[in-house]
Amino acid sequence: RPSHEQSNRPPQQHQQQPSRSAPQSSRSTPQHSSSRMSVDEAPTSSRGGNGSGGAIPKSGGNGGSNGGRGGGTNGGNGSQNVDAQRGARRGNRAICDLVRTRPENQNSKKGSSGTQITLTANYFKLASQSKWNLYKYRVDFSPDIETTFARKAVMRRQMPKLGQHLFDGTMIFSPFRYQNDPTQLVDRDANDQPLQITIKFAGELLYTDFGYMQVLNIIMRTAIEKLHLVKAYGTNGMRYFDPQQTIELRAHNLQIMPGFSNAIRQHETQIMICTELTHKVIRMDTCYSALQRIGARDRDAVMRELVGKTIVTEYNNQTYRIDDIDFSQNASSTFKLKSGEDISFLQYFRDKYNITIRDTKQVLLVSRPKAKDVRGGRNEVVNLIPELCRFTGLTDEMRSNFRLMSDMAQHTRINPDRRVAKYLEFNRRIRNEPQSVEVLNKWQMRLEPELVQLAGRVLPAEKIVFGNRECEPRFADWTGEITKNILFQSGQFKNWHCICTQRDQNTVRAFMGIMMNLARDMKVQMSEPRFVTIQDVRVNSYLQALDGVYNDSSQMVMVVMPTLDAHRYGSIKKQTLCRRPMPSQGVLTKVLQKEPRVLRTVAAKILIQMNCKIGNAPWTVKFPLSDTMTVGFDVTYDTADKSKSYGALVATMDLRRVNSYYSTVSQHRHGEEMSNFLVVNMLKALKQYEHVHQSVPKRIIFYRDGVGEGDISHVREFEVQKLRDDLRSMYKERAPLLTFIIVTKRINTRLFTNMRGQISNPPPGTVVDDVITLPERYDFFIVSQSTKQGTISPTNYNVIFDESGLPPDRIQLWTYKMTHLYYNWSGNVKVPAVCQYAHKLAFLVGQYVHQLPSEECANLLYFL
Known part of the structure; x- marks a missing residue:
């Protein structure tokens, strides 16, 4: 059956939710451009096809971004044959207690430090x-x-008798209390046989029920659908795109379709809808062009290229994921219409869309129904014509094209004033569309016309401590201070090596002169490296050179590579992390060929990375708490084996006494309980802490990254509980006090300030812990970065366990301080540095190394 022959019911896109054993890992990419230390960043391998999923039918489906099944809107104020009485609302506050993670002893979550700021x-x-x-x-x-679909079809015919309601296939949600219980109705089934419908009262949907929010999301979604936008289901809920506003990037063969995502939730004292901008990138090249490029006869290559990609159809803008290729059928094949008539794909598209398919022999793409599609009665396999399907998302080659990304950013990186204007315009469209207003009026709901205003605080600016002085940077960026100061801690490079090709040797030697002069200025003792030249760029040539360097007891090796090749980079890292462990620094030749005025800054960044990899800290900030360990944990999948994932834990020692870290990685098979590995890694870090300080910490502040909304309860009940139990079992009365915080970067919340009539981003250090936070959580937002382009995104912190006794102020301040210590970036990062380090390590292992690193370098930041 083709994609359009679905009884007007487009399929939903399957969303891969993060599993409990391997939550999603999302990189926290700092938003500066000038201060990123990216010389030894691992080459990324982002897959194309990141487009959004298919739309949910009007007759029901998933309920809003908060998950769970919702019901279709069976509206209508028809005759009230069933006596109904409108319910009375009790109180003025709804609490959506999805998963209550706020500690029982946490009476207040509001801090007081900093200066007040008015935010939108x-x-x-x-x-x-x-x-x-x-x-x-x-x-x-x-x-x-x-099937749910057939049930909904029957209930739609009962709308005049039942009044305004929602039906999800099993339950009716209604503002009316039906007088008869049970209520008996009669209809006829698909075979025209008598059908008895029995409706039994099951209780009130209380404000404490999450289903209440689902119903509100469905009602609002129905109102938005009257704007005739294209729907797509994304990771943060339903998204709506406006094809009329599509932006053409003809130079790059791309289209950008702007849209919005919306989610209703109970916040501290008010039910609110969060509205955020989103964009879908559509490539002008079709799946057919990919088939032509590869050759349809090479079935394995076709499968590798197309399966898993997300496409959008040209004829109705619906989005699908390609699950398979049907080589046994082509565009000339036939299928059955609902009427039972056989018709070819060629004829169907000619009749319905006036589209002539050019290649009648092209194979068919297959999109299968997912579990939630089947639950909703949508169990048909969708067949797609390649020449009518366009790819969404960007390829690796596109992502590495600076001009393309820059041109695209002109339309997707939207400044605060334009962003706010778009929010308000979307709001006006809903309030001015008669059909949308009618939907809301039926449920006696109203959307306020103005954005929410609230009070925030700006935490005191942190002073960056170097070896010779302190500085207070502007705009959360101290790149310009690096070469003017002495590093906080500096090492000695006595026996180290540099591997490069014979052709690059002169370039590398010239750069070494610049870096060694800079090292003297920054009080880093650096001898000239021993050069090892190779004749070619084959992987084996590099590995043989590394063997020789290792046998020479090298303290550090710099490896200069001509291009960013993932296989070469991964092989070098595997050699230096696993087989022959030693700190290594990768550098691209083109980085060393920049103009002279830039080379000094490049040299400073490479020098800092190398200095960190042998155990030193280039800068620090002042910490108020002693005897405290700060931990970050993140997980990423193994790209070579999806059944495996890697969890990385990075922990500090006592930052008031020493700036050192401990890191470890564990491998998890699908289905294995994460808490077992997390506790083992935590105990390793505590042993290192005890070795350094001859005591265990009094407190552990644990930042857990990569947790999806649906996994919060599991993390609290298993990971936190097991960690706490094992700490008490191991250390008895000496057990550290635990604070466990879930860190979420990918959120839709945006904050703005109005400075002298100009809408702008809030300053770094802005904290919000009221109004838009959730009543069932001990949560807060922090804006830790600064950006000159686009709109800054805050990070959400959810404290799910806390026995430290620290007030909210202390936890917020500690969190903000930790965003200053990521040494690959001379500025604040989006999350605490230990989270960024954990992500960097997990990503490196999962993407390139594919095995556990040696423990020999565990006390070094070797993965920078």
């Missing part, structure tokens, strides 16, 4: 013109109807 957030209040509760009813059919 991308939230609109959702008001109700009258007070109402929702009632839920179970619906049974006799004889039973198997």
